[in-house]
Amino acid sequence: MKKSFLYLSFILIIVSSCNKSDDNDNQNGNPNIPRAVFDTGGLINTNLPQYNQLRFAGNFIVLDEGNYGINGIVVFFSGGNNYSAFELTDPNHMISSCAKLDVENAIASCACDDGNSYELSNGLPLEGTTGQFPLTRYFVEVRGNIIRVFNN
Numbered sequence: 174m175k176k177s178f179l180y181l182s183f184i185l186i187i188v189s190s191c192n193k194s195d196d197n198d199n200q201n202g203n204p205n206i207p208r209a210v211f212d213t214g215g216l217i218n219t220n221l222p223q224y225n226q227l228r229f230a231g232n233f234i235v236l237d238e239g240n241y242g243i244n245g246i247v248v249f250f251s252g253g254n255n256y257s258a259f260e261l262t263d264p265n266h267m268i269s270s271c272a273k274l275d276v277e278n279a280i281a282s283c284a285c286d287d288g289n290s291y292e293l294s295n296g297l298p299l300e301g302t303t304g305q306f307p308l309t310r311y312f313v314e315v316r317g318n319i320i321r322v323f324n325n
Contacts, residue, residue: 212320233247249279260309260310287303291307
């Protein structure tokens with residue numbers, strides 16, 4: 174009985190001291206991007222004029238106000254029912270003023286000296302971009318005309 178108690182206590186100590194990955198500290202293993210928890214809920218409704226461009230393939234919207242991501246998010250429509258949402262912070266820089274991404278012609282670019290750029294259709298870096306990380310992707314859920322972007 175005493176051995177069983179000691180054995181059980183030993184197992185409990187080991188199990189409780191194990192630490193799961195630090196996913197709450199950073200996003201997808203990227204040490205540059207802290208985890209942002211947000212939910213757009215029903216904000217993005219393609220029936221509304223400010224979001225109706227998301228009905229046409231190749232278009233995007235930027236949400237840089239409010240509490241969405243770190244420097245905002247971009248939502249890109251590839252066609253069909255395929256939407257992607259990404260963080261507007263360069264994943265290959267520490268957070269700084271130049272690491273905020275600007276979006277033009279479905280390309281997100283930073284203002285830092287290296288001029289990193291990323292394709293919105295897949296989040297991958299364009300040729301010449303330094304660093305190992307693609308854009309930080311967020312979850313997207315589509316229900317009718319409502320596009321929900323979230324990261325819990």
